[in-house]
Amino acid sequence: MLIFSGIGLIGLTVTWVCAGCYETWMRRLHLGQYIRDYGPDIHQKKAGTPTMGGLIILMIFIPLVLLWSALTHSLDAKLLFLLGSTLGFGLIGLLDDLLKFRKKESLGLKARHKLLLQLVVALPLAWAATSLSGGNALVIPFTSLTLQLGTALKVIFVTFVLIAVVNALNLTDGLDGLATGTTLIMLLPYLVIFWLAQQQALSEYVVLFSLVLLGFLHFNLYPARLFLGDSGAFALGGFLVGLAVLSDTELLLPLIAFVPLAETLSVFAQVTSYHFWKRRIFKVAPLHHHFELARGIDYSFWLPNVEWPEPQITRRFWLVAVLAALLGLLAYLAR
Numbered sequence: 001m002l003i004f005s006g007i008g009l010i011g012l013t014v015t016w017v018c019a020g021c022y023e024t025w026m027r028r029l030h031l032g033q034y035i036r037d038y039g040p041d042i043h044q045k046k047a048g049t050p051t052m053g054g055l056i057i058l059m060i061f062i063p064l065v066l067l068w069s070a071l072t073h074s075l076d077a078k079l080l081f082l083l084g085s086t087l088g089f090g091l092i093g094l095l096d097d098l099l100k101f102r103k104k105e106s107l108g109l110k111a112r113h114k115l116l117l118q119l120v121v122a123l124p125l126a127w128a129a130t131s132l133s134g135g136n137a138l139v140i141p142f143t144s145l146t147l148q149l150g151t152a153l154k155v156i157f158v159t160f161v162l163i164a165v166v167n168a169l170n171l172t173d174g175l176d177g178l179a180t181g182t183t184l185i186m187l188l189p190y191l192v193i194f195w196l197a198q199q200q201a202l203s204e205y206v207v208l209f210s211l212v213l214l215g216f217l218h219f220n221l222y223p224a225r226l227f228l229g230d231s232g233a234f235a236l237g238g239f240l241v242g243l244a245v246l247s248d249t250e251l252l253l254p255l256i257a258f259v260p261l262a263e264t265l266s267v268f269a270q271v272t273s274y275h276f277w278k279r280r281i282f283k284v285a286p287l288h289h290h291f292e293l294a295r296g297i298d299y300s301f302w303l304p305n306v307e308w309p310e311p312q313i314t315r316r317f318w319l320v321a322v323l324a325a326l327l328g329l330l331a332y333l334a335r
Contacts, residue, residue, distance in 0.1 A: 003071065004204060008211045011064045015215025019056050023219060023226045026050035033227055034106040049224060052097040053216060054232025058090050061212045065205055074201040078246055081128055082205060085242035088121035089166045090235030097229045108230070118163045126158035129245050139248045141255070141331045161250050162241050168260035169237030170230060171267060171286045176222035178288060178314050182259050183236045184213050185321040189256050189329040190243045202246060209239055222311045249332060256328035259321045263287050273302070288313055 026032065032048035062083065069075040092114065099108035109117070130136055136154040137146040149157065173179035187210050194203035213236075219226040228236070240257065244250050254261055263286040270285035280301040282290040293307045308316075 004068065004207075007064065007068055008208055011060060011208055012211040012215045015056065015060050015212045016218055018060065019053065019216055019219045019226055022053070022056055023050045026052075026226075031101055033229075034100055034104065046224070049227055051227035052094065052229040052231050053220065053226045054090055054093055054097075054229050054235045057212055057216055057228075057232055058087060058094075058235055060215075061209055062087060064212070065208055068204065068208065069201070072201065072204075074204075076201075077128070078132060078199075078202060079205065081125065081132060081246065082202075082239065082242040084121075084128075085125055085162065085238040085245075086235050087238075088125070089118065089162075089238035090231055092117045092121065093170075093230030093232065093234030096234075097231050115163070118166065119159070122159045122162040123155070125162060125242075125245075126155045129158045130154050132246060137248070138251055139335065141251050142334045144335050158245060158250070161244070161253065162238075164264070165241035165244070165253060165257060165260065166234050166237035168257065168264045169240065170233040171263045172260045172288075173228050173233040174263075174286060175288050175292075175310055175314050175317075176224035177217060177220050178317055179228055179233055179236060180213055180217045180220045181314065181318050182321045183240060184210055184217070185318060185325050186240055186256055187213075187243075189325050189332070190240075190247065190249075192329055193247050193249065193332055194243075197247070202243070206243065222314065249328075252328050252331055255331055256325055258324035258328075259317055262320075266290075288317060 027050060030048075031050065033046060033051040035043050035047040065079070065083070066075070069079055092109075095117075096108035096114065100106060130151050136149045136151055138149060138154075138157070139146050169179055169183065172182060187206050191203055191206045191210075194200075194206065216226070216228075216232075220228065237260075241253070244253050244256075249256070266282060266287035267285045269281050273279060273281045280299065282303055283297060283301050283305060284290060284292070284294055290303065291306045291308045291313045292310065
């Protein structure tokens, strides 16, 4: 326990130090976030903020967890699956971030190319999932019942879940500290789940990842000095959904990851409403943007206009995330 605490403290400290150095280096190179120059003016003031913070998270967490697994002889298929999900999706996000720098605009990979790369990462992981944990079974929330799927259906289902969660986390990353803080909250149920299941190694990986995120959060809180970027959002989503697959709690994700789910559904609702009725539901989607002060709104929308300070929006979304995480944990305990 003493050695683990020391490694965790090293991870927290090194992340904090490296994130500060990385921020300074990025500013000297004038490499920062590009903000779209069309549509409502919401975040133009954030243009130029250093981004691609996921690179720091990956470069510290991966060696850290490999070191701990070597010391405890816990390197196994489950850890490789978790690392594959985190690193695989994180590298796709990193490529997206680098293309934005190269093109000097807010759009990196085209949507179809991004989806193709996500499929390349997700399909092998989904296939591996059939031989891990519960195999082809899905556990029904609030019950001890399981739904048996064939191998093909399980691969299709897990592939969908992997890609959906990763993209949902990316949509959540729109306010300072929102995605990072929400992910930290969503990791808490999994810490308890793996502890109760006596899977000590996985619970330790959750702690190590959380400590790295805590070190990064210092620079990501409002006013953010460093953004996650797609590299960070994709890595966070990959880690979270990897935990869900390894714990057979994919069907609990709508509860535990309620905030990212709501963000995603708000985008679908916005697009559908405009397509059929030529009118938007929200001021701006994803959902968190609806609550912001936005200039340049020259169209009507269904919901009442709300204008909260950004830190207040983040705190309220965190509160919702806490309640959802508790409900998800209760659903697990009710099995």
